[in-house]
Amino acid sequence: MSKAATRTKTETKAAKVSKNGKGKALDDVRAKHAVTDFVDVEKAKAEYMKRRASQLGSIKKTDKKLLRDMLYQMVLGRHFEEKCAEMYRMGKIGGFCHLYIGQEAIGVGSMLALKSDDMVVTAYRDHVQAMIKGMTPESVLAELYGKEGGCVGGKGGSMHMFSKELQFYGGHGIVGGQIGVGTGMAYAAKYKNSGQVVLCFFGEAAVNQGIFHESLNMAQLWKLPCIYICENNQYGMGTSQERAMSSRSIAKKADAYEMANEFVDGMDVMAVREATQRAIGRARKDGSPTLLEIRAYRYMGHSMSDPGNYRTREEIRKYQERDPIVLFKDSLKEARVFSEKEFEKIDQEAIAAVDRAVKFAEESPLPNESELFTDVYA
Amino acid sequence: MAVLTIRDALNQALREEIIRDENVFVMGEEVAEYDGAYKVTRGLWKEFGDKRVVDTPITELGFAAVGVGAAMAGLRPVIEFMTWNFSILASDQIINHAAKMLYMSGGQFKVPIVFRGPNGSAYQVSSQHSQAFEAFYGNFPGLKVVMPSTAADAKGLLKSAIRDDNPIIFLEQERMYGLKGEVPEDDDFTIPLGVADVKREGTDCTIVARSMTVPLALQAAEQIQKDFDVSVEVIDPRTIKPLDIDTIVNSIKKTNRLVIAEESHAFASVGAEITYQVMDHAFDHLDAPVKRVSTAEAPMPYAKNLEAAALPSVEKIVAAVKEVCYL
Numbered sequence: 001m002s003k004a005a006t007r008t009k010t011e012t013k014a015a016k017v018s019k020n021g022k023g024k025a026l027d028d029v030r031a032k033h034a035v036t037d038f039v040d041v042e043k044a045k046a047e048y049m050k051r052r053a054s055q056l057g058s059i060k061k062t063d064k065k066l067l068r069d070m071l072y073q074m075v076l077g078r079h080f081e082e083k084c085a086e087m088y089r090m091g092k093i094g095g096f097c098h099l100y101i102g103q104e105a106i107g108v109g110s111m112l113a114l115k116s117d118d119m120v121v122t123a124y125r126d127h128v129q130a131m132i133k134g135m136t137p138e139s140v141l142a143e144l145y146g147k148e149g150g151c152v153g154g155k156g157g158s159m160h161m162f163s164k165e166l167q168f169y170g171g172h173g174i175v176g177g178q179i180g181v182g183t184g185m186a187y188a189a190k191y192k193n194s195g196q197v198v199l200c201f202f203g204e205a206a207v208n209q210g211i212f213h214e215s216l217n218m219a220q221l222w223k224l225p226c227i228y229i230c231e232n233n234q235y236g237m238g239t240s241q242e243r244a245m246s247s248r249s250i251a252k253k254a255d256a257y258e259m260a261n262e263f264v265d266g267m268d269v270m271a272v273r274e275a276t277q278r279a280i281g282r283a284r285k286d287g288s289p290t291l292l293e294i295r296a297y298r299y300m301g302h303s304m305s306d307p308g309n310y311r312t313r314e315e316i317r318k319y320q321e322r323d324p325i326v327l328f329k330d331s332l333k334e335a336r337v338f339s340e341k342e343f344e345k346i347d348q349e350a351i352a353a354v355d356r357a358v359k360f361a362e363e364s365p366l367p368n369e370s371e372l373f374t375d376v377y378a
Numbered sequence: 379m380a381v382l383t384i385r386d387a388l389n390q391a392l393r394e395e396i397i398r399d400e401n402v403f404v405m406g407e408e409v410a411e412y413d414g415a416y417k418v419t420r421g422l423w424k425e426f427g428d429k430r431v432v433d434t435p436i437t438e439l440g441f442a443a444v445g446v447g448a449a450m451a452g453l454r455p456v457i458e459f460m461t462w463n464f465s466i467l468a469s470d471q472i473i474n475h476a477a478k479m480l481y482m483s484g485g486q487f488k489v490p491i492v493f494r495g496p497n498g499s500a501y502q503v504s505s506q507h508s509q510a511f512e513a514f515y516g517n518f519p520g521l522k523v524v525m526p527s528t529a530a531d532a533k534g535l536l537k538s539a540i541r542d543d544n545p546i547i548f549l550e551q552e553r554m555y556g557l558k559g560e561v562p563e564d565d566d567f568t569i570p571l572g573v574a575d576v577k578r579e580g581t582d583c584t585i586v587a588r589s590m591t592v593p594l595a596l597q598a599a600e601q602i603q604k605d606f607d608v609s610v611e612v613i614d615p616r617t618i619k620p621l622d623i624d625t626i627v628n629s630i631k632k633t634n635r636l637v638i639a640e641e642s643h644a645f646a647s648v649g650a651e652i653t654y655q656v657m658d659h660a661f662d663h664l665d666a667p668v669k670r671v672s673t674a675e676a677p678m679p680y681a682k683n684l685e686a687a688a689l690p691s692v693e694k695i696v697a698a699v700k701e702v703c704y705l
Binding site for chain 1: 403429434435437439440441442443444445446447448449450451452453470471474475479480481482483484485486487488490519520522542543544
């Protein structure tokens with residue numbers, strides 16, 4: 001069913017409900033949150049153009065080295081995931097493999113606003129976030145290859161990247177499970193008075209799990225310094241948000257817990273950065289948690305085994321017009337921070353880094369069979 | 379030696395470990411201001427305050443997850459389930475997260491956490507409040523499963539569990555909280571996990587019992603001794619995982635007969651596992667087929683007579699011993 005057809009059906013249903021008086025309330029709620037409804041690409045574009053001046057302003061205020069790092073991480077993430085898709089098709093990577101293409105601005109904008117000892121936990125779409133936290137492309141790709149040189153020695157694979165040294169608490173495979181784990185990490189930060197904050201990532205489909213609601217309740221009740229980042233890529237596997245969630249705004253769900261919340265355009269890396277900085281400020285000040293709904297779009301299938309029959313090429317193409325890397329480059333150019341030449345250099349650096357990762361992963365040995373029984377117990 | 383109830387022995391263990399290690403805290407429903415649904419945490423909140431003894435909302439999955447995340451980040455939580463029946467809501471965190479974290483992080487993230495509370499039947503609390511979970515949790519690598527049956531074991535094992543770097547399933551029994559026993563007064567008294575205890579020495583038949591069936595097995599052994607002059611050995615593994623199979627096998631080499639008494643259902647139970655391991659290690663030493671006494675294969679009924687019919691009892695254990703001894 002096309003998106004338009006689905007919407008018509010929903011509207012018809014709403015109109016029917018209006019007759020008994022309930023529909024109006026729903027319409028009011030939708031009208032109130034209309035600003036957050038970016039399912040329509042044209043609306044999103046118009047909203048972004050209004051914001052563009054402020055984005056240029058924030059670019060000018062930001063350290064050039066950091067801006068370069070942000071762009072580099074986004075470009076690296078894109079090339080890395082494209083290489084993963086290629087290697088998956090060649091049979092070099094097994095199991096599930098969820099790619100981050102289209103969502104790079106979320107990881108980069110939020111994580112590069114952290115201090116190095118702040119903690120991060122995420123779901124199974126974790127390769128790029130692991131690298132943004134500082135893990136090498138070599139250790140991530142070797143993990144995808146199931147090799148000894150992988151960040152967890154080949155025991156985790158695509159969904160389970162970890163680095164204690166870099167405070168990257170994983171890569172988790174159960175939808176929503178890490179929302180509770182992240183809440184506990186923030187509990188520890190508060191208990192130890194360590195000053196750390198937690199960035200806890202999850203997809204919009206995880207919001208329908210009980211753990212999301214249990215976690216937000218406790219975090220606000222106990223003032224835990226956790227920043228919940230809902231990466232709304234609009235599809236939970238093959239099911240659109242519209243077909244799975246009774247309400248449109250995820251950010252506003254935090255209102256039910258009296259928690260600070262914000263809706264953010266996930267194609268705008270500077271907007272993500274600034275919203276995260278505001279949330280970090282609240283968390284460091286008095287431990288207040290925040291829910292950020294960051295809307296992006298998943299270009300690829302849910303995983304490499306997803307043929308994507310539930311949406312049209314046209315829909316994907318429209319979102320690709322708002323590609324986060326393209327938007328960021330346009331603004332960097334307009335703000336005269338970097339030239340095309342510098343972009344080319346960044347691109348080449350990223351390609352070279354991915355090539356080194358491939359070489360490392362290819363050459364890394366398979367884990368020794370004795371490793372089967374190590375680390376079952378401490 | 380002091381004489382304590384199992385409840386107070388557990389309370390002492392918690393108190394001593396809270397004092398010993400600043401990263402230890404107790405969290406759960408009604409553990410603080412209410413003093414614990416079964417009073418295991420009595421007095422702790424008054425003594426240690428909100429930081430170390432934490433009341434939670436009724437949100438089992440949520441607070442189990444908080445425990446797992448906090449343990450990964452360096453704390454040593456003791457998470458109380460008001461009963462283990464409620465742990466099913468939290469089992470995603472226990473099984474998918476706590477049990478696997480060390481392994482799937484390549485040894486980087488330990489999860490030193492104790493999940494504890496009453497397991498098995500209570501008094502006429504019917505189907506949803508009367509289940510025994512040792513076989514369920516015992517099935518997953520990464521978890522250790524502990525089941526004390528005396529006050530001394532309860533204290534010593536809980537202290538070891540809190541000091542252990544792994545996720546521990548610590549299964550108490552509501553019917554046993556008031557049982558008294560001698561407990562060493564040493565603050566540093568611990569009992570290592572994975573070591574069985576011979577609760578009664580004997581030569582003619584071995585009963586392997588755990589938790590609530592230990593006192594039943596001891597009574598059965600006395601009765602058999604009196605009625606038939608047959609000497610029964612009673613072994614309590616105390617830790618289901620890791621299982622001290624050597625102590626069980628050594629006993630069978632002496633007695634050549636085995637009865638297993640357990641409160642869980644029979645199908646795929648810990649008793650089934652012990653039976654297999656005994657066959658593997660001591661097949662030639664058995665003079666009779668192994669017998670099991672388990673809870674009936676039905677949800678627990680409410681009516682007093684039906685509940686009694688479902689549970690293991692002294693009479694059922696005596697009958698099983700008679701059968702394997704051909705009495």
